[in-house]
């Protein structure tokens with residue numbers, strides 16, 4: 107495959123993603139699926155009702171390329187309300203087919219072959235694929251266990267004359283790290299000093315259990331050099347709707363829009379008004395979504411610790427990472443591939459998010475965005491694994 111003339115040979119994983127593999131395994135083995143990050147319950151009823159209403163009202167044809175006016179207005183109002191940021195909904199907001207398309211379109215729009223993109227590892231797998239598709243190179247800075255800190259000098263050293271973008275994901279998948287104010291201040295300072303554009307992936311912005319989500323664009327000098335990306339899927343438990351967005355200064359949005367229009371052109375007509383409803387929900391409702399997930403996160407973390415895993419800190423997102431070495435195992439990929447047969451549970455090997463395979467190998471990611479009884483069942487089954 108490495109000699110293949112096709113672009114696909116450069117893409118991370120060279121085939122279907124580990125999430126697809128593990129979800130298929132969960133179905134085939136009737137296992138509890140704590141692999142792929144999708145909830146097993148619907149989000150706020152108002153949001154889902156609004157989608158049904160929109161379909162019934164005939165909002166089923168191509169929406170405007172930049173997104174419906176009401177969703178763009180809702181995105182701008184949401185950024186202002188939660189973070190004090192000001193975006194013009196007509197020129198500084200673009201609706202995309204999930205954050206995934208926003209990331210791909212941004213990198214395709216801004217990177218030339220040979221350019222470099224810095225990101226932190228472990229990294230969400232679409233970053234590597236999007237960077238490859240643009241013909242660019244990734245440079246990674248490692249978030250180190252056990253506390254997911256990074257070496258500031260490693261970040262400084264990763265910047266070269268070819269660096270085009272710095273891609274930051276906070277709250278972070280797969281670790282659940284929420285970057286601190288000091289860490290973000292350092293990232294911002296380096297972007298300003300080296301005249302870099304930052305791309306932020308904030309899809310878990312409302313799913314923080316400890317600390318606070320701080321958008322990088324709010325740091326000194328960053329408003330005009332940050333492309334802020336988020337999406338509705340995680341917050342409103344509608345990962346299948348694929349409604350995301352980009353907020354940035356007009357010329358950057360125009361560049362991303364140019365790439366987007368030849369990827370999907372437009373997307374999700376009836377879901378756009380529904381997400382607009384979601385973004386306008388009262389603060390208590392939105393905070394309640396995070397609090398409910400936080401309870402599930404604690405339930406799973408305690409359960410995994412009781413089973414005997416070393417549970418690494420995680421302060422947000424859908425995920426809990428464990429180190430399997432406490433079980434005398436070191437190969438997370440083999441562990442996850444055999445786990446359904448051994449005890450009927452599916453998880454994701456974190457090594458797929460790493461360039462440094464040694465660092466990622468003993469780590470395994472479990473999703474907590476499931477009903478409490480599903481989490482309990484998974485923990486029960488994992489306990490049997492130990493008993494054997």
Ligand SMILES: Cc1ncc(COP(=O)(O)O)c(C=O)c1O
Pocket residue numbers: 143203204205206207230275278279307309336337338339345348349350
């Ligand atoms: C960090 C991160 N970014 C982006 C995405 C994709 O978001 P969307 O479903 O909106 O494309 C995910 C989904 O798991 C994610 O974890």
